[in-house]
Amino acid sequence: MSKILVTGGTGFIGSHTVVELHNAGYEVVIIDDLSNSNPKILQQIEAIIGIKPEFVELDLCDEAKVNEFVAKNTDIDGVIHFAAFKAVGESVQKPLKYYRNNFYSLINLINAFNSSVNLVFSSSCTVYGQPDILPVTEEAPTKKAESPYGNTKQIAEEILQETCAVTPSLKVTSLRYFNPVGAHHTALIGELPIGVPQNLVPFITQSAIGKRGPITVYGNDYDTPDGSAIRDYIHVVDLAKAHVAAIKRLESGKADSNYEVFNLGTGKGSSVLQIIDAFEQSTGQKLDYTIGARREGDIEKVWGDVTKSARDLNWKAELDIDVMMSSAWNWEKYLKDNPF
Ligand code: WQD
Numbered sequence: 001m002s003k004i005l006v007t008g009g010t011g012f013i014g015s016h017t018v019v020e021l022h023n024a025g026y027e028v029v030i031i032d033d034l035s036n037s038n039p040k041i042l043q044q045i046e047a048i049i050g051i052k053p054e055f056v057e058l059d060l061c062d063e064a065k066v067n068e069f070v071a072k073n074t075d076i077d078g079v080i081h082f083a084a085f086k087a088v089g090e091s092v093q094k095p096l097k098y099y100r101n102n103f104y105s106l107i108n109l110i111n112a113f114n115s116s117v118n119l120v121f122s123s124s125c126t127v128y129g130q131p132d133i134l135p136v137t138e139e140a141p142t143k144k145a146e147s148p149y150g151n152t153k154q155i156a157e158e159i160l161q162e163t164c165a166v167t168p169s170l171k172v173t174s175l176r177y178f179n180p181v182g183a184h185h186t187a188l189i190g191e192l193p194i195g196v197p198q199n200l201v202p203f204i205t206q207s208a209i210g211k212r213g214p215i216t217v218y219g220n221d222y223d224t225p226d227g228s229a230i231r232d233y234i235h236v237v238d239l240a241k242a243h244v245a246a247i248k249r250l251e252s253g254k255a256d257s258n259y260e261v262f263n264l265g266t267g268k269g270s271s272v273l274q275i276i277d278a279f280e281q282s283t284g285q286k287l288d289y290t291i292g293a294r295r296e297g298d299i300e301k302v303w304g305d306v307t308k309s310a311r312d313l314n315w316k317a318e319l320d321i322d323v324m325m326s327s328a329w330n331w332e333k334y335l336k337d338n339p340f
Pocket of ligand 1: 086088124125126177178179180198199200201203215216217218219229230231272295298
């Protein structure tokens with residue numbers, strides 16, 4: 001049985017990916033420093049998959065510790081690297097914190113495996129900025145990121161591409177996520193924002209449950225059908241399954257090169273107001289919202305061309321907006337009765 005190291009495996013996408021790896025017959029070991037997640041997630045994963053996931057608390061910026069871990073764990077067949085800081089706003093205030101953490105962790109990991117490993121890297125559609133052409137394909141030019149967070153994703157991709165170009169033993173797949181939302185159908189794992197949610201859907205569910213006030217729609221004067229900004233929202237379980245597909249492709253040896261990039265979205269865009277409406281329709285919960293000013297750094301509209309992922313990963317998103325909204329709501333209700 002192949003064993004996969006999942007860094008950041010107690011996080012939102014990481015925890016869902018651990019579940020899907022297990023379901024696909026993989027053994028998993030999680031590394032997390034718990035700086036941005038809750039260790040209770042490990043019990044929640046156990047409640048879903050029936051076994052306690054192997055877990056090591058470790059800061060990937062500690063080179064000696066990472067080397068020691070890899071030297072001791074010689075049975076690791078692949079790595080999915082989620083561990084990174086990802087708060088766009090915070091990254092603007094604390095750029096060095098983001099550059100240090102997001103680059104040291106990645107470089108330590110590759111060095112510890114002597115640049116000889118199958119690696120799936122957690123990237124983001126933020127590397128495209130506002131695309132000139134929609135849907136955006138993997139061949140679209142990347143644009144200067146609006147935030148140090150986005151810049152760490154762009155530069156990390158360049159680090160990986162340039163290293164792969166001279167290191168045949170390093171096989172990397174960068175996965176560019178659009179907007180991950182929703183929760184596992186058991187409502188035992190989901191998104192756990194720390195403090196006031198910056199992202200739309202967790203703010204919606206916290207507003208609906210009475211934890212927050214009305215939602216502020218950040219602008220309705222965009223060049224879109226209803227004036228609010230458009231994104232490509234994808235269910236986190238679909239996203240998790242794509243990581244399993246990426247590991248499988250790397251193991252198959254069928255990759256066209258030792259560095260590949262894939263868009264992970266649904267290929268469809270939804271506006272903020274459409275998401276609010278979809279949430280009300282699927283949950284029966286009425287939402288209060290006001291129209292506010294645009295948010296600094298936001299782009300107007302983006303949705304992904306997912307042709308390449310469908311062809312080469314043999315993967316397509318299957319869960320629709322209704323399931324995204326209802327699963328997110330079920331998770332919020334679970335949290336109310338079972339506070340972490
Ligand atoms: C979505 C839309 C907001 C909150 C970011 C990162 C991206 C990824 C996902 C990590 C936008 C609007 C939001 C609110 C609103 N993160 N909005 N009121 O900004 O598309 O992407 O999170 O990988 O890298 O950039 O996601 O959920 O913050 O916003 O109107 O209270 O909802 O303006 O149009 P975003 P988001």
